[in-house]
Amino acid sequence: MKCSRTLAAGIAVSMMALAYVPQAAADTTRGELLTSSCFACHSIDATGNMPNLVGYPRDLLISQMKAFKDGSRVGTIMNRLARGYTEEEIVLMGDYFAKIQ
Amino acid sequence: MTNFSRRNFLKAVGIGGAATVAGFGCAPNGRATASRNGHVVVVGGGSGGATAAKYLKRFSPDMDVTLIEPTATYYTCYGSNWVLGGHAQMDDIAQTYDALQSRHGVKVVQDSVTSIDPARRTVRTAGGDTINYDRLIVSPGIDFRYDAVPGITAADSERIPHAWKAGEQTVILRRQLEAMPDGGVFVMVAPGNPFRCPPGPYERASMVAHYFKQAKPRSKIIILDNKENFSKQGLFIAGWEQHYGDMIEWVPSSRGGQVEEIDVANLTAISDGGFNVFKADVLNYVPPQTAGKIAMDTGLAGDGFWCPVNQMTFESTIHPGIYVIGDSSVAGAMPKSGHSANNQAKVAAAAIIRDLAGLEPVAPSTANTCYSLITPDHAISVAAVYAYQDGTMAGVEGAGGVSPADAPASVRQMEAVYTKGWYDGITADIWG
Numbered sequence: 001m002k003c004s005r006t007l008a009a010g011i012a013v014s015m016m017a018l019a020y021v022p023q024a025a026a027d028t029t030r031g032e033l034l035t036s037s038c039f040a041c042h043s044i045d046a047t048g049n050m051p052n053l054v055g056y057p058r059d060l061l062i063s064q065m066k067a068f069k070d071g072s073r074v075g076t077i078m079n080r081l082a083r084g085y086t087e088e089e090i091v092l093m094g095d096y097f098a099k100i101q
Numbered sequence: 102m103t104n105f106s107r108r109n110f111l112k113a114v115g116i117g118g119a120a121t122v123a124g125f126g127c128a129p130n131g132r133a134t135a136s137r138n139g140h141v142v143v144v145g146g147g148s149g150g151a152t153a154a155k156y157l158k159r160f161s162p163d164m165d166v167t168l169i170e171p172t173a174t175y176y177t178c179y180g181s182n183w184v185l186g187g188h189a190q191m192d193d194i195a196q197t198y199d200a201l202q203s204r205h206g207v208k209v210v211q212d213s214v215t216s217i218d219p220a221r222r223t224v225r226t227a228g229g230d231t232i233n234y235d236r237l238i239v240s241p242g243i244d245f246r247y248d249a250v251p252g253i254t255a256a257d258s259e260r261i262p263h264a265w266k267a268g269e270q271t272v273i274l275r276r277q278l279e280a281m282p283d284g285g286v287f288v289m290v291a292p293g294n295p296f297r298c299p300p301g302p303y304e305r306a307s308m309v310a311h312y313f314k315q316a317k318p319r320s321k322i323i324i325l326d327n328k329e330n331f332s333k334q335g336l337f338i339a340g341w342e343q344h345y346g347d348m349i350e351w352v353p354s355s356r357g358g359q360v361e362e363i364d365v366a367n368l369t370a371i372s373d374g375g376f377n378v379f380k381a382d383v384l385n386y387v388p389p390q391t392a393g394k395i396a397m398d399t400g401l402a403g404d405g406f407w408c409p410v411n412q413m414t415f416e417s418t419i420h421p422g423i424y425v426i427g428d429s430s431v432a433g434a435m436p437k438s439g440h441s442a443n444n445q446a447k448v449a450a451a452a453i454i455r456d457l458a459g460l461e462p463v464a465p466s467t468a469n470t471c472y473s474l475i476t477p478d479h480a481i482s483v484a485a486v487y488a489y490q491d492g493t494m495a496g497v498e499g500a501g502g503v504s505p506a507d508a509p510a511s512v513r514q515m516e517a518v519y520t521k522g523w524y525d526g527i528t529a530d531i532w533g
Contacts, residue, residue: 028160028451030463036156036447037468040440041526045533048526049518076504076516077484081468084486084500089466 031092038093044100058098065090138164139235139457142224144214144395146170146198148177149240149427149442151531154207156450164454167234168201169226171213175532176267178298179439180524185264185275186308187316188477194267196532217399219420236453239401239408239417240427240442241393242266243297246406249389253363261365261384264305265297277383278309283317285382290360290370292389293327295407297428297437300332300483302387303351304473307337310345311476322349323379325370326358327389332436333473333481333503340475360386392429399423407431412494414452414462415445424449433494435487440469443531465489472520480516 038053046052053061067073068082069090085093138161143154146168154168175196183189201207212226217239223231245263247255264274278287287309291302306322313320330353331337341349352358357377360370363386370379370386391397391406401408401417408425409418412433417423426449427442435441444467452462467487474480485501487494504516 027458027460028454028463032160033447033451033463034466037444037466039530040443040468041470041523043526043529043533045529047529047533048524049522050526076512076519077470077482080484080500080502081470081486082500084468084488084497085466 031096034089035093035096038097053097054100056097058094061097062090062094065093138454140165140167140233141236141238141453142166142232142234143168143238143240144217144224145240145242145393145427146172146175146209147240147242147427147442148439148527148531149242149446150238151175151196151198151201152443152446153238153240153424153426153450154209155201155205155531156447157453158205158207160450161454162206165208166206167208167210167232168198169210169212169214169224169232170198171211171227172268173197173211176271177439177524177528178265178267178301181264181267181271182301182305182308183474184267184271185278185305186311186474187275188308188311188474191272196528198532200533214395217395217423219399219423222422235422235457237423238446238449238453239393239396239399239423239425239429240446241395241429243390243428243437244392244394244397245388246391247388250360250386251362253365253386253388257363257365261363261368261386263387264385265301265387265390274383274385278312279316281317281320281382284319285317286321286323286380287313287383287385288323288325288368288370288379288381289385290363290387291324291326291328291331291358292387293354295437296387296390299436299438300337300471300473302326303331303333303337304475305385306349306351307340307345307473307475310341310348311474313348314345320348323381324349324351324358325360325372325379326351326353327360328358329353329355332471333483335506336481336503337473337475339506340479340481344476344479390428392425396425396429401425401429412492413448413465413489414456415449416452424453433487434485434496435467435494436469436471438469438471439531440471440527441467443527444468465494467494470523472516472523474517474520475513476517478517479510479513480520481513482516482519 041050042053044054065082068078143150154166157164157166177194180194198209202209212228214224215227216225262270262274264270357372362371368381368384392402392408408429409431415424415426426445428437448465470484472480472482481504483503486497
């Protein structure tokens with residue numbers, strides 16, 4: 001489990017790791033659900049030709065989404081999509097993309 | 102977020118290492134085995150169902166997930182127009198369930214569900230199994246209303262294919278187009294709203310025109326439409342004029358496009374009380390549609406043709422514990438598309454996981470992206486972002502829309518590159 005890397009060593013690790021799964025299951029978060037929408041085009045298997053955003057730097061993702069949103073970066077479809085998200089949602093996406101591997 | 106409860110913590114520790122082998126929902130007698138996170142059965146392995154099964158496991162690895170799908174190889178409807186245009190082969194739109202099973206731990210059952218008992222929370226299959234569920238996801242796509250227009254029945258679909266579910270039907274229509282002589286007429290009857298893949302008929306006309314232009318340039322394409330306007334209309338019509346001259350003729354309902362009868366023997370569509378008669382060399386009748394058969398049979402559409410759901414979770418408003426996603430559902434402003442189904446599947450998966458854990462759903466956010474090819478190097482797109490507002494999935498104001506009308510050829514070409522990228526990406530997200 002990914003979370004175990006951030007936790008203390010020893011028995012606590014295995015106990016927490018076991019506990020993490022149902023906890024992860026129980027609180028599929030807004031950021032996780034929101035960002036999963038992006039995976040339809042930005043495959044997390046790096047399949048297809050859309051930019052791969054797995055592990056993408058958080059601040060870069062946020063700044064680029066904002067640039068698409070305000071039109072200062074011109075894309076084909078991303079301007080139309082980025083305008084659909086609030087700043088808070090863009091931050092949630094940045095957090096989540098940076099976290100996944 | 103609350104931390105794990107003491108009870109869950111003890112439960113998790115108690116089960117310990119055995120948890121990962123606690124195993125799958127379906128014992129030989131069809132009874133669901135006990136599982137920490139419940140047993141979710143998914144009916145239908147298309148874009149909605151396969152995504153749901155995969156994301157239930159992604160969001161909740163200990164969930165027992167069974168996907169029931171009759172075919173071993175699924176042909177996506179998206180991309181099937183490219184096959185009709187000779188721009189892709191059937192193998193290019195074929196998907197299988199190997200990765201769902203081996204990589205993601207979904208139990209894939211090749212069978213078809215014949216009935217659902219919402220009270221007992223069981224499904225029965227054609228193979229004779231009865232499978233229990235804690236939550237059920239129903240994603241059966243569409244069925245056809247062949248009773249809507251006299252003269253044609255489902256039995257005629259070999260002579261007059263719909264090709265609106267990909268597979269054998271796609272092959273039949275492609276063969277008919279190949280056999281058609283130069284100078285022939287391809288007539289497509291497009292359904293009224295709502296229907297699967299709103300830009301589909303017009304991309305199909307484009308791709309058939311692409312084929313005709315190379316192989317039989319004197320041929321004609323007539324679209325008889327049961328509506329007055331259509332998706333990406335301005336971009337399609339401009340693209341047709343640019344690439345195909347007057348090869349494609351679109352006939353809206355007010356000008357004879359509302360077909361009232363089909364003469365199967367003579368491959369003829371008739372409208373305006375017999376005033377307009379369209380004789381085809383190849384006739385492609387796409388009937389009006391309903392929710393998939395199993396959804397209709399289970400009463401999930403109530404008195405209507407589509408299944409009402411709580412659009413925050415996609416749980417049926419008719420049968421609690423059953424979630425209806427994809428084309429079969431009523432999903433506010435979201436179109437009936439594979440991309441919509443994929444996004445709705447994630448919403449339903451998250452809602453089920455949270456519900457089984459006793460948590461409220463999170464606010465759903467979804468998107469739809471749809472590319473259409475006018476030629477293999479000229480694509481157009483429509484996109485939208487949806488949020489839950491006032492009980493419905495509504496388009497977020499100020500977002501979305503179609504490709505710019507004045508875009509240069511380089512942008513059309515870039516969108517054609519992304520069309521293929523979209524296909525590769527979304528099919529990896531669903532079946533990969």
